[in-house]
Amino acid sequence: MISMKQFPITTEEELKQAITRFKERIDYFSGYQKKIAEKFLWKAQELKNIDLEFEARRLLVSYYNNLHEYDKGFATFSWLLQRCDEDRERFNYKSILGLYSLIIIVAKQYSAIPKTRVIELFDDFERRYREMGIGERMISSYKFYQYSEMGEIEQAEKEYIVWQAASSAVFFPCKQCEELFLSAYLADEGRYEELLELIQPVLDGRITCHYNELSELHQGMLACMMLGRWEEATVLEVRSRKFLDLDIAFLYEFSSHLLYYGITGAFEKGRILFEKQLPHAREIAPDLTRLKFFISSQEFFRRLHQNGRTFVQLNLPGFTAVPAGADGYEVAGLMKYCQDEMNRLAEALDSRNENDYHKKQTALLVERCVAIEQQVCE
Amino acid sequence: MSSNSLFQVDLNGILKVLSDSLYSSYQVFIRELLQNSVDAINARKHLGDAFTPAVTVNFMQSGDVRTIFVEDNGVGLTWTEVDEFLSRIGSSSKSGRQDRESFIGQFGIGLLSCFMISDEVIVISKSAKKQEAVKWIGNIDGTYQKMQLEEEIPVGTSVYLRVKDSIKLDENLLESLLGRYGTYLNVPIRFFVNDQEKNNFQRDFPWRVSADEVISAGRSAFKEEFHQYIPLKDRSGKTTGVAYIIPRPTHTVANNSHAIYIKNMFITDHCTTILPEWAFFVKAIINSENISPTASREEIYKNQVLEDVREELGDCIKQFLIQLSETDPTFLHHIIGIHGTALKSLALNDAVFFRFISKWFSFPTSEGILTLEEIKQQTKTILYVPDLDEFKQLLPVARGNGQLIVNTGYIYDTEIFNRLNELDKTAIYQAIDVEFFGNILKDLPLEEVDRYRERLKQLQYHLDYFNCELEMKEFSPDSLPMIFYMSQKSLIERDVKTIQQESDDLWSGITDAVFSFEQAYHSKLFLNRNNPTIQKLLNQPTSSSDELFMETMYINSMLLGHYPLNKKEMDIMNNNMEQLLNKIL
Numbered sequence: 001m002i003s004m005k006q007f008p009i010t011t012e013e014e015l016k017q018a019i020t021r022f023k024e025r026i027d028y029f030s031g032y033q034k035k036i037a038e039k040f041l042w043k044a045q046e047l048k049n050i051d052l053e054f055e056a057r058r059l060l061v062s063y064y065n066n067l068h069e070y071d072k073g074f075a076t077f078s079w080l081l082q083r084c085d086e087d088r089e090r091f092n093y094k095s096i097l098g099l100y101s102l103i104i105i106v107a108k109q110y111s112a113i114p115k116t117r118v119i120e121l122f123d124d125f126e127r128r129y130r131e132m133g134i135g136e137r138m139i140s141s142y143k144f145y146q147y148s149e150m151g152e153i154e155q156a157e158k159e160y161i162v163w164q165a166a167s168s169a170v171f172f173p174c175k176q177c178e179e180l181f182l183s184a185y186l187a188d189e190g191r192y193e194e195l196l197e198l199i200q201p202v203l204d205g206r207i208t209c210h211y212n213e214l215s216e217l218h219q220g221m222l223a224c225m226m227l228g229r230w231e232e233a234t235v236l237e238v239r240s241r242k243f244l245d246l247d248i249a250f251l252y253e254f255s256s257h258l259l260y261y262g263i264t265g266a267f268e269k270g271r272i273l274f275e276k277q278l279p280h281a282r283e284i285a286p287d288l289t290r291l292k293f294f295i296s297s298q299e300f301f302r303r304l305h306q307n308g309r310t311f312v313q314l315n316l317p318g319f320t321a322v323p324a325g326a327d328g329y330e331v332a333g334l335m336k337y338c339q340d341e342m343n344r345l346a347e348a349l350d351s352r353n354e355n356d357y358h359k360k361q362t363a364l365l366v367e368r369c370v371a372i373e374q375q376v377c378e
Numbered sequence: 379m380s381s382n383s384l385f386q387v388d389l390n391g392i393l394k395v396l397s398d399s400l401y402s403s404y405q406v407f408i409r410e411l412l413q414n415s416v417d418a419i420n421a422r423k424h425l426g427d428a429f430t431p432a433v434t435v436n437f438m439q440s441g442d443v444r445t446i447f448v449e450d451n452g453v454g455l456t457w458t459e460v461d462e463f464l465s466r467i468g469s470s471s472k473s474g475r476q477d478r479e480s481f482i483g484q485f486g487i488g489l490l491s492c493f494m495i496s497d498e499v500i501v502i503s504k505s506a507k508k509q510e511a512v513k514w515i516g517n518i519d520g521t522y523q524k525m526q527l528e529e530e531i532p533v534g535t536s537v538y539l540r541v542k543d544s545i546k547l548d549e550n551l552l553e554s555l556l557g558r559y560g561t562y563l564n565v566p567i568r569f570f571v572n573d574q575e576k577n578n579f580q581r582d583f584p585w586r587v588s589a590d591e592v593i594s595a596g597r598s599a600f601k602e603e604f605h606q607y608i609p610l611k612d613r614s615g616k617t618t619g620v621a622y623i624i625p626r627p628t629h630t631v632a633n634n635s636h637a638i639y640i641k642n643m644f645i646t647d648h649c650t651t652i653l654p655e656w657a658f659f660v661k662a663i664i665n666s667e668n669i670s671p672t673a674s675r676e677e678i679y680k681n682q683v684l685e686d687v688r689e690e691l692g693d694c695i696k697q698f699l700i701q702l703s704e705t706d707p708t709f710l711h712h713i714i715g716i717h718g719t720a721l722k723s724l725a726l727n728d729a730v731f732f733r734f735i736s737k738w739f740s741f742p743t744s745e746g747i748l749t750l751e752e753i754k755q756q757t758k759t760i761l762y763v764p765d766l767d768e769f770k771q772l773l774p775v776a777r778g779n780g781q782l783i784v785n786t787g788y789i790y791d792t793e794i795f796n797r798l799n800e801l802d803k804t805a806i807y808q809a810i811d812v813e814f815f816g817n818i819l820k821d822l823p824l825e826e827v828d829r830y831r832e833r834l835k836q837l838q839y840h841l842d843y844f845n846c847e848l849e850m851k852e853f854s855p856d857s858l859p860m861i862f863y864m865s866q867k868s869l870i871e872r873d874v875k876t877i878q879q880e881s882d883d884l885w886s887g888i889t890d891a892v893f894s895f896e897q898a899y900h901s902k903l904f905l906n907r908n909n910p911t912i913q914k915l916l917n918q919p920t921s922s923s924d925e926l927f928m929e930t931m932y933i934n935s936m937l938l939g940h941y942p943l944n945k946k947e948m949d950i951m952n953n954n955m956e957q958l959l960n961k962i963l
Contacts, residue, residue: 038866041873045942071893075874078885112891120884 012049015040019055031247034063054083054091061099068249070106071284077103097132100125101142108149109286111348115150122146137166141181148185149288151350151357156185176201177212183219188361190368192223203236214243218256225260226372233260246273249280255292262300263373265307270300275314281341282319288358291345295362298338299369305331404494404545408435408552409559409675411448411537413643414489416563418452418535422506425453429533433563435556436570437549444541446552450565451534454505460514460524464489464501489537493518495547496539502527503535553577562642562665583639583665585609585620596622599637599647600661606709608698610664612690619664621653621695627716628659638678639665646676651684654692656724659717664691696724696731703738711749714738722790726797736798742769742785744776750798757782759806761815764792768812768863771939775861778854779819783810812863816904819851826907836920840928844947845872847899852907859909862935864901869941872900876944903935930954 019040022033037060044053057076064073077099084093104125108118126139140163147156160182179198186195201207202216217240224233237260244250244257254277261270274297281293304312313328322333346358412433419431429451436447455463492499497518504511511527541547549571556579560567566580584591596604604622611618628634634657637647642665652664669687670679678684699721702710714721718740725732725739737751745756753760763769766787776783786792792809799807808814822830830850838848864872878889905912915927933951936943943951 035866038870042869042940042942046940072870072874074885074892075877075881075889078881078889079877081885082881107888110892113888114891117884117887117891121888124884 012047012052015043015047015049015052016055019052019059023059031067034060034067034069037063050083051090054080058092058095065099065102066248068251068280069284070286074103074107094132097128100128104142105145106286108146109288111287111345111352113352115352115354118146118150135167137163140166141178144185145181148188150353151355152353153357176207177209180207180212180216183216187219187222190226190364192226195219195223196227211243213239214253217243218253221260222256225263226368228372228375246276249277249285249289251277251281251285251289251293255289255296258293258296258300259369262296262303263369263376265303267304267307267309270304271312271314274300275316278316278319287345287349291342291349291358291362294338294342294345295365298335298342299366301331301335301338303373305335404491405551405555406676407491407495407539408448408555409643410489410491412556412560412563412567413675415448415450415452415535416565416643418450418454419565421453422451422533425506427506427533431565433560433565433567434570435552435567436573437552438572439549442543444547446539446541447536448539449534449536451532453507454533454535455501455503455512456505456508457510457512457524457526459505460501460503460512464514464516464522489516492537492539495541495545497542498540500538501535502531502538504531504533506533549576559644562639562644564642583618583642584663585618592620595663596620596661599663602661606713608660608695610662610691610694612666612668612687614668616667617664617669617687617691618666619662619691621657621660621662621691623713623717624659624661625716628720634658634661636662636664638669639663640669640671640675640678641665641667643675645671645678649678651678651680652688652691653695654688656720656727657692657695659713659720660695662691696728700731700734703734710738714740719789722794726790726793732797733801736794736802739794741791742788744773744781744783753782753784754805758804759808760784760795761808761810762786762792762795763811763815764809765811767940771812771861772815774855774858775815775819775853778858781815781818783815811865812861813865813902816849816851816861816863816902819853819904822850822852822907830916833916833920837915837924837928840925841903841932844929844932845900846932847902849902849904850907851904853904854908856906856908856910859906859912860931860935861904861906862901862932862939863904864936864939864941867896868900871895872944901932903932926954926957930958 022036022040037056040056041053041060044056057080061073061076061080064070064076077096080091080096081100084091084096104122107113107121113121122143125142129139140159144156144159144163147153147159180202183195183199186192186198196203199216199220202212203220217236221233221236221240224230224236237257240253241257244253246254254273258270258273261267261273277293278297281290281297285293301312309331311325311327311329312331312334314324316324316329322329322337342362343359346362349358350356415433419433422429423431431451433448433450436449438445438447489499489501493516499516501514501516502511503514511529511531512524513527514522514524516522553569553576556567556569556577560579561581562583563580566578568575569577569579581587584595592607593604596602596607600622602622603625605625606623608621608623609618610621624634634653635648635650636652638645638649638652649664652669653660653662666687669684670681671677672679699710699713702713714735721735722739725735737754738749740747740749741753741762743753748756761781762784763772764786766785769783769785769787772783775781784791784795786795786809795807795809798805821827827850834848834850841848874889874893875895878886878893881889907913907916915924929950933943933947933954936947
């Protein structure tokens with residue numbers, strides 16, 4: 001536990017030491033610690049020390065990213081990039097470029113960012129990566145992400161061919177998890193057998209690096225569930241949960257869990273999950289992850305409704321989109337709210353992307369859920 | 379073709395391993411010898427022999443020649459057992475026995491430690507099972523001789539060691555080692571120097587004797603004066619001891635060392651794993667029959683038994699504190715005063731303990747340090763401030779207006795109050811910031827608000843540039859012209875806005891698309907109508923100095939609150955300073 005009391009800071013030297021000690025003792029990311037990191041930033045600004053401000057912002061941007069508060073992360077990142085552009089020798093440009101890949105992955109998931117800006121951003125990213133000598137293979141994997149999430153599947157498939165033909169990625173030291181960038185795409189496309197084959201090394205514990213368990217275990221659970229491999233899905237559900245914190249916006253990851261809870265009738269677990277994650281889905285999270293969450297949420301409430309529940313008690317301060325009575329929230333009302341949000345977000349993303357990919361994918365996922373539910377009921 | 383072969387052992391090599399790796403010091407040879415003696419005596423007791431157990435240690439010095447004799451009247455060794463147990467490394471007379479639990483040693487390597495101080499180990503033994511006496515001489519080069527003795531000797535074993543010249547060992551050190559390792563063994567140990575009895579060691583553990591003994595043992599073990607201790611006992615009763623409450627504050631990351639005995643034999647005084655981490659406010663002396671030593675017998679083995687014992691000893695500490703609240707609440711208060719941080723950490727991890735202990739916790743408040751119980755006696759709506767800087771800012775206003783506020787800016791305190799909010803329905807717990815507090819300060823009467831409405835609008839105009847909202851309140855002390863508030867959220871928004879303004883089109887556009895600027899105002903200035911300067915400001919007509927006054931007041935508030943100034947604010951501050959200096963001139 002790190003506390004402000006441990007960091008009495010008045011001088012530059014004290015601030016420098018505090019940031020160093022803080023970095024050494026980070027064991028998990030919490031809102032409380034983020035607040036301390038923010039205080040480092042104010043102190044660096046008060047002391048007017050640009051190098052310490054750079055360090056404080058580097059620390060802070062990792063909090064914003066890990067707590068999925070990307071809205072603040074973008075601005076902080078742009079400040080860091082700007083300082084590097086002003087003086088590449090003084091500031092650690094390479095470490096900032098490493099953060100850039102996460103920025104471009106997330107940026108396109110916000111429908112409010114126009115397509116032209118997304119393309120412009122990617123071009124800037126690509127230019128900087130090429131300048132640093134980062135090879136084709138690395139860049140094409142990010143292009144694949146870019147195209148597939150924006151619904152340009154033909155382009156994405158072409159990039160995959162480029163990726164296969166290109167030599168090994170520089171600046172991406174981990175050979176063993178290099179190909180896992182395909183997993184989200186395979187899940188979206190419903191290619192569950194291929195997905196399981198791809199992520200098998202993560203599922204059987206051979207690959208444990210680069211947060212892969214966090215990213216892939218829930219995908220494995222989803223795939224197993226959709227293929228009716230329930231025993232494996234149950235085990236993966238438990239394993240995946242160990243990597244997820246209900247207080248942090250893990251909307252994409254939790255969307256798989258919520259589907260599972262709805263289909264298997266684990267309604268209490270689903271209720272708690274919805275209660276904790278909805279505030280994030282209503283505020284800061286990228287639209288694509290919110291879309292996934294609302295698809296699963298409407299499925300969850302549909303199943304709850306099918307099970308004869310008319311009302312559900314939820315603690316949702318400030319949530320007025322669905323009226324709450326003495327018995328709680330009407331399940332049908334919640335289902336409709338989630339469906340509306342789902343349709344709105346799919347529409348917003350598609351209209352930005354100038355296609356109908358997310359609407360189609362949403363409809364297909366709903367169909368697949370209904371099919372698997374029928375299997376369970378039989 | 380295959381064959382089974384045994385590893386060949388180079389005794390010199392083993393000795394190096396022992397001296398360099400297994401044992402931390404040559405001094406442990408006496409522990410190993412005492413252990414063998416005690417185990418031999420216990421083995422003889424198991425045979426049903428009637429005898430009075432005794433161990434004697436004789437230190438002989440003649441010129442530079444030092445010899446140590448260790449004798450016991452235990453079970454002894456037969457001719458064949460000597461081969462088996464003295465000449466085979468790793469073979470123990472205790473392993474494989476059904477009654478092995480009553481023995482301290484298990485590994486069969488103890489005697490080898492004698493080679494760390496002597497090039498030759500002589501053992502003379504007569505078994506209680508067979509009337510035969512045997513002499514065994516082991517050499518540092520790995521050879522040994524064995525012979526039958528014709529003369530009549532008593533049942534038991536004697537070990538003779540001639541101390542190497544390079545080893546620093548005198549009678550005083552040996553006596554001190556005997557005290558360390560032999561005091562609590564259940565066998566009397568007599569110490570002789572040149573055949574003259576100098577000391578004897580046999581005591582019971584202090585917690586089995588008297589409170590004075592316990593305090594004295596604590597002083598001797600930890601070189602510290604303790605005033606209170608907690609009896610410890612695990613559920614099986616096989617682990618017992620005392621935990622001394624450290625009479626001074628300890629750090630939350632302090633890793634206290636405890637003294638551990640296993641089956642009455644001293645193991646280590648550096649054990650950090652026998653008590654839970656949260657128990658960093660005690661130091662313990664513990665004897666255990668159920669936890670196991672490692673092969674070096676200098677540490678304890680980490681397994682499920684140890685985990686269970688640790689938890690059960692932790693429960694003893696909790697129960698003691700609960701009992702103390704009934705029998706000696708003043709002393710409990712005293713302990714919490716010293717070790718509040720440790721106990722708060724413990725309470726947050728144990729709901730039952732939390733319910734009991736929370737009312738005894740003390741917190742800094744606007745009325746001084748108060749316990750939760752005392753706070754609740756004063757108010758049923760408890761306002762707590764999670765931010766230390768904001769508490770400091772609110773302190774004079776809270777005092778002046780008779781409003782109790784609690785500082786929860788220190789470690790664990792906000793979590794404690796958040797938990798109380800969930801569990802304690804006898805009071806309302808409300809986290810506040812400066813803005814919240816400002817809003818509950820006394821409003822001006824309606825007619826006064828009307829009177830100053832236009833004037834306030836004029837003054838607000840000069841703060842709009844800083845996104846700062848102005849509000850008039852009445853509060854004490856009169857000498858305080860204002861309180862200022864800028865939330866963490868506002869600071870972030872301000873920061874993002876500044877970055878956005880300085881960014882190129884691409885990044886500015888992205889921030890604009892994603893970040894939602896929610897706050898109409900970034901900060902708030904509560905003016906105090908009771909302050910003479912503010913009254914003067916309100917009552918004077920609009921003038922060119924309004925701008926200077928309001929800007930200076932705003933920037934001064936920012937500086938006092940340690941808020942970072944942006945470039946525009948810095949420019950304004952410098953410009954205003956120049957204006958003021960010019961006016962003086």
